[in-house]
């Protein structure tokens with residue numbers, strides 16, 4: 157396959173592959189097709205699927221890692237150090253909230269549900285950066301997946317909107333922390349895509365329909381569209397872009413009426 161960009165020699169650590177529909181899976185394939193070596197950190201419950209899927213990658217490194225477990229995160233990056241030494245690309249495509257809190261009234265969320273969603277979906281970003289920054293090469297690129305529900309109230313997105321707001325703010329603070337090493341930190345704000353995580357949001361199918369109608373380009377986006385932006389952000393072509401939230405939503409977010 158002809159490479160769009162050359163990531164040969166770069167090493168990418170990717171969190172968030174669960175199924176072949178996962179945005180992280182599209183990103184992993186695209187970065188790998190363009191020459192990057194890939195390590196996947198996945199949840200124990202999806203081990204079998206990930207091992208099967210990863211057969212499509214060239215010599216991947218696979219290891220279980222849960223964002224709720226600092227011990228596992230430490231072991232994971234020790235293994236990365238052994239495998240890669242240092243690395244260049246860190247991808248955060250992880251989120252979780254109980255289904256009960258992705259419907260109805262936002263204020264119905266309870267303390268545990270709110271804290272768990274924040275811990276997995278937002279705190280996890282600075283936490284994995286802390287655990288791995290010493291292994292990152294200067295000039296590395298970090299990016300995380302987010303959604304418009306961070307800055308606008310979107311029916312049923314509820315607690316995840318609060319998580320994405322925290323995640324986007326964390327992106328800016330991490331960009332400040334790491335700027336002097338030339339390490340960039342950005343967010344990709346994607347339009348709705350049918351995935352496992354999306355299926356937890358009440359009325360997701362009508363979200364897809366509305367998004368298509370209101371998008372300036374009059375269509376939905378795909379995980380491959382996100383992976384193409386990821387490829388650019390992973391490459392040195394984006395070396396002066398940091399602290400940004402870049403939208404891949406067919407122009408939905410700028411359509412005022």
Ligand SMILES: NC(=O)c1ccc[n+]([C@@H]2O[C@H](COP(=O)([O-])OP(=O)(O)OC[C@H]3O[C@@H](n4cnc5c(N)ncnc54)[C@H](O)[C@@H]3O)[C@@H](O)[C@H]2O)c1
Nearest residue numbers: 172173174178179222223250251301303348349351352353
């Ligand atoms: N699908 C969409 O419409 C959409 C739009 C914008 C942003 N996003 C974001 O993209 C990212 C990826 O989601 P997706 O849509 O590909 O769905 P997905 O279900 O394929 O991916 C979510 C991932 O989070 C992982 N995860 C959940 N809890 C975890 C934990 N405790 N530790 C480690 N991993 C954990 C899951 O194993 C899964 O791999 C998420 O941050 C999501 O919010 C999705």
